[in-house]
Amino acid sequence: MFNVTQNKINELESIIEEYQNQLFSFAFFRVGSYDTAQDIVQDVFLKFFQNKKAVKSIKNVKTYLFKSISNACVDYQRKYGKIKIIDIEYVSDKIADDEKKCIDEFIRIEDLLNELPCEQAEVLKLKFVDGLSFTESAEILNVSVNTIKSRYRYGIDKLKQIDKIKGEYYE
Amino acid sequence: MNEMIPKIKPSAPLSLKKNVINKIKMERKEMKKVTLKKLSAVAAIFIALMMLPVVFSTNSEAKAAMRLLGESIDKSDNLKTMVIKFLMLTTPNENFISIREDGSMTEHTFTVSFDNPNKWRLEKSGRTAMFDGVNSYMWGNVNTHTIKVMSNEHYVFLEDFEQFLEPQKILRNEQQLAKNDGSEITMTETKNQIMLTVTSKAKGDFTNDYSKNSSIVESDNKRIYTFDKETKLLQALTIQIFYNNKYHTVLETTSILYDVPIDMNKLVERPEGEWMSIDKGPSKNAALTGVTSKEAAKLIFTALANKNIKPVKEALTYYDEKTIKEYYGLELLEIGDSFKSGLYPGEFVPYKIKFANGKTYKGNLALRNDNQNKIWVVDGGF
Numbered sequence: 414m415f416n417v418t419q420n421k422i423n424e425l426e427s428i429i430e431e432y433q434n435q436l437f438s439f440a441f442f443r444v445g446s447y448d449t450a451q452d453i454v455q456d457v458f459l460k461f462f463q464n465k466k467a468v469k470s471i472k473n474v475k476t477y478l479f480k481s482i483s484n485a486c487v488d489y490q491r492k493y494g495k496i497k498i499i500d501i502e503y504v505s506d507k508i509a510d511d512e513k514k515c516i517d518e519f520i521r522i523e524d525l526l527n528e529l530p531c532e533q534a535e536v537l538k539l540k541f542v543d544g545l546s547f548t549e550s551a552e553i554l555n556v557s558v559n560t561i562k563s564r565y566r567y568g569i570d571k572l573k574q575i576d577k578i579k580g581e582y583y584e
Numbered sequence: 585m586n587e588m589i590p591k592i593k594p595s596a597p598l599s600l601k602k603n604v605i606n607k608i609k610m611e612r613k614e615m616k617k618v619t620l621k622k623l624s625a626v627a628a629i630f631i632a633l634m635m636l637p638v639v640f641s642t643n644s645e646a647k648a649a650m651r652l653l654g655e656s657i658d659k660s661d662n663l664k665t666m667v668i669k670f671l672m673l674t675t676p677n678e679n680f681i682s683i684r685e686d687g688s689m690t691e692h693t694f695t696v697s698f699d700n701p702n703k704w705r706l707e708k709s710g711r712t713a714m715f716d717g718v719n720s721y722m723w724g725n726v727n728t729h730t731i732k733v734m735s736n737e738h739y740v741f742l743e744d745f746e747q748f749l750e751p752q753k754i755l756r757n758e759q760q761l762a763k764n765d766g767s768e769i770t771m772t773e774t775k776n777q778i779m780l781t782v783t784s785k786a787k788g789d790f791t792n793d794y795s796k797n798s799s800i801v802e803s804d805n806k807r808i809y810t811f812d813k814e815t816k817l818l819q820a821l822t823i824q825i826f827y828n829n830k831y832h833t834v835l836e837t838t839s840i841l842y843d844v845p846i847d848m849n850k851l852v853e854r855p856e857g858e859w860m861s862i863d864k865g866p867s868k869n870a871a872l873t874g875v876t877s878k879e880a881a882k883l884i885f886t887a888l889a890n891k892n893i894k895p896v897k898e899a900l901t902y903y904d905e906k907t908i909k910e911y912y913g914l915e916l917l918e919i920g921d922s923f924k925s926g927l928y929p930g931e932f933v934p935y936k937i938k939f940a941n942g943k944t945y946k947g948n949l950a951l952r953n954d955n956q957n958k959i960w961v962v963d964g965g966f
Contacts, residue, residue, distance in 0.1 A: 422605060429601045437596035449686060451600055452675070456688055458604045488828070489686050515594040520943070525587060541588035578587045 425462050428474060435543070436482050442542045443486035445519045447512055453489065457481045476552045479545070483553055525577055526568075533568035536561055607688075656816040667841045668694040670821070673834040676710030677725050680742055681799045683825065683834050697846055705851050706742065713741040716852035723855055734859040777819065780809045788926035794948065795926025797827050802926040806831055817842060865955040866898040872959040877922040877951045880960035881933040884949075885916040899951075899961050911966070913940030922951075929954045930963055 433454065440450035457478060471477045522542065526534040532554075539550040547565070551558045572578040671689035678684055680692075696704040705714040711724030715738055722741040723732045735741070768783045783806045790796050797803045803825035810820040823835035872880050880899065887896045888911040900908055920934035930952025938944045950964035 422608060425608070426601065426605060429604060433596035433600055434593075437600065438590075438593045441594045442590070447594065447597070450594070451597055451603075452686055452688060454596065455600060455604050455607075459607060459688070462604075462608060511592065512594070514592045515590075516943075518590045518592055522588065522590060537588055542590055 421462075425458070428461075428478075429458055432475060432478055436478055439479060439543050440482050440486055441515065442519055442522065442538060443483075444489055445516065445523070447515075449489065453482060453485045457485055473552070476549055479543075479549070480553045480555075525572070528575060528577075529568050529571055533564045533571070536564040537568045537572075540565065610691075656811055656818065663698050664843050665698065665846045666694075666696045667839075667844055667846070668837055669839045670694070670835055670837040672708075672836075673832070674708075676708055678711075680706060680708075680711070680713060683797060683799055683803070685797065685827070685832075689836070695846060695851055697848065697851060701738065703848075703851055712854075714852060714854060715739070716854075721854050721859065732855065732857065732859050733862050735862050737863070740862070773813070776813050778811045778813055780811070782807045782809075786926075788928075789924055790926060792923040792925045792932075794923070794932060795928055797825055798926065800825065800834065803827070803834075862902075866901045866957060866959055866961050868957045869896070869898040869959045871895060872899050872961075873953075873957065875960070877931040877953075877960055878919060878933050880951055881922075881935065881949050882916070882919060884962060885914065885919070885935065885937065888912060889914050889916065898957075898959055901961055903962065903966070907966070911937075911939070914938060917944065918946075928952075930960075932965065 436454050436457070437450055440453045441447065444450055444453065461478065461481065522538070526537060529537070535554065536550060539545045539553065540547075545553070547558050547561045551561045554561070569578070670692050672683070672692055673687055674682055674684045674690050675687040676690055678687065690708055692706065692708045694704065694706045696702055699717065701715075701717055703715055703717050705712065707713075711722070713720065713722040715721075719734050719736050720738060720741050721732075721734045723730070725731070733741075770781045770783075772779045772781070784804070786796060786804050787801050788795065795802050800823055805826070806824045808820075808822040808824070809818060811817065812819050818840060820840065821835070821837045822833055824831040824833050826832075871883060875883075880896075884896050884899050887893045888908070891912040893900060893908060915938040916935065917938055918934075918936035922931040922933045924931055928950065930950055932948040932950055934946075934948050936944060936946045948965050949962060951960045952963045953960045955961060
């Protein structure tokens with residue numbers, strides 16, 4: 414499986430460099446832990462590389478990677494539920510300030526979205542946290558663009574009703 | 585409009601790319617070493633055609649397997665040393681027995697010198713366990729602190745893991761299972777190898793499935809042993825567990841070497857300094873005896889909230905001062921009914937706490953009281 418040339422490793426390095434920050438942030442805002450997010454992203458890159466035969470048929474590497482990370486995060490949450498959301502290391506002195514700030518943001522956004530059904534919360538995260546388009550979100554979640562748009566609208570309306578957000582939100 | 589946009593976004597750690605590339609390079613190197621796996625596709629097809637699947641549905645077939653295991657045990661009994669390198673789905677700092685589905689295939693090396701008694705060392709990047717012929721030691725990092733513990737029990741730090749590592753134990757164990765257990769065993773042969781596949785159901789009580797798939801024995805698992813037909817020695821071992829509707833490999837040997845020279849000084853080398861013995865167990869504490877695990881958990885959280893752990897310090901025997909102080913001033917928000925799961929000898933108590941800095945955390949406190957003084961001790965879940 415790993416009968417590879419240096420060129421292929423170089424190719425993977427370029428892909429990692431291009432997407433690692435977006436993917437890491439994506440995973441982090443699902444699992445709430447730097448370490449877990451790193452493990453998930455590393456694992457997805459490894460599987461992506463190992464699965465190189467199938468990779469040839471991938472049309473859009475970006476959405477493929479996001480989809481893989483999304484699935485890995487769902488698997489993780491299915492196994493650990495919300496227990497791991499706020500990782501115990503948070504209380505450690507060793508955690509860097511930036512990481513603490515990110516965890517604070519993670520908690521704030523979780524809190525903001527916690528009254529929405531998971532599907533609506535996820536669509537809002539894809540839009541605002543990850544900066545992805547509706548088309549990209551539809552591909553990642555394997556649903557139609559119209560479904561994404563309606564989940565988005567319902568989510569926004571609900572958040573407004575309960576006074577969690579203000580102002581105009583456009584599609 | 586901006587409420588949902590994070591004010592700060594994390595950047596990928598510098599080590600991320602390095603880890604992925606190193607892992608690929610390492611596996612590539614390992615593949616070169618393991619010549620067996622370099623068989624061409626054509627040769628592999630021939631081998632597949634030569635395989636003779638045998639299900640142990642009759643006495644004679646079962647006897648053939650017993651004979652093979654017996655011969656292999658005899659051969660293994662004459663070994664002087666053994667070095668097993670394997671990958672396991674876990675994290676570097678996790679207990680050796682623990683599987684972490686969110687982890688990665690982590691390199692381990694198990695080195696044994698078959699003396700009387702055997703001396704051994706099991707290492708991965710975040711943790712090492714060793715038996716020097718007198719005491720066992722384990723050291724590594726857990727969350728924010730370093731652990732250095734010792735015991736005079738031979739395999740205490742490996743828990744059930746030992747049965748997967750020493751060929752004699754593996755074989756004797758499987759021999760026993762083949763006799764007594766409901767495990768399903770199949771045997772396949774190629775020209776040079778014999779493969780035994782043992783399929784077993786998860787052991788333990790999974791009325792609550794919290795511990796399901798947390799270790800090999802607590803999973804529906806399949807163990808595939810490959811023996812050299814001529815020497816009868818174990819050549820490879822793959823362990824798979826069943827989840828998400830299919831088997832996933834969680835342990836895979838990359839090499840097993842027998843009777844290779846071992847540096848005996850390095851085998852029993854360990855860090856200097858003080859070691860905490862786990863043999864004595866916690867001292868007596870009336871408040872933590874004869875109560876339920878939930879009541880004990882409440883007492884522990886109350887003590888941490890009051891920043892005075894004196895009344896329950898025995899329950900926190902395995903935690904260092906620094907870790908304990910991180911919980912000072914907490915507020916207990918929720919506490920649920922305790923439950924048992926899998927093979928864990930204690931109980932889990934669900935809880936939600938708010939730290940002094942305002943952050944909340946939800947977990948399951950693992951408490952056990954199978955010690956001499958029958959007091960509840962925190963064993964994990966912080």
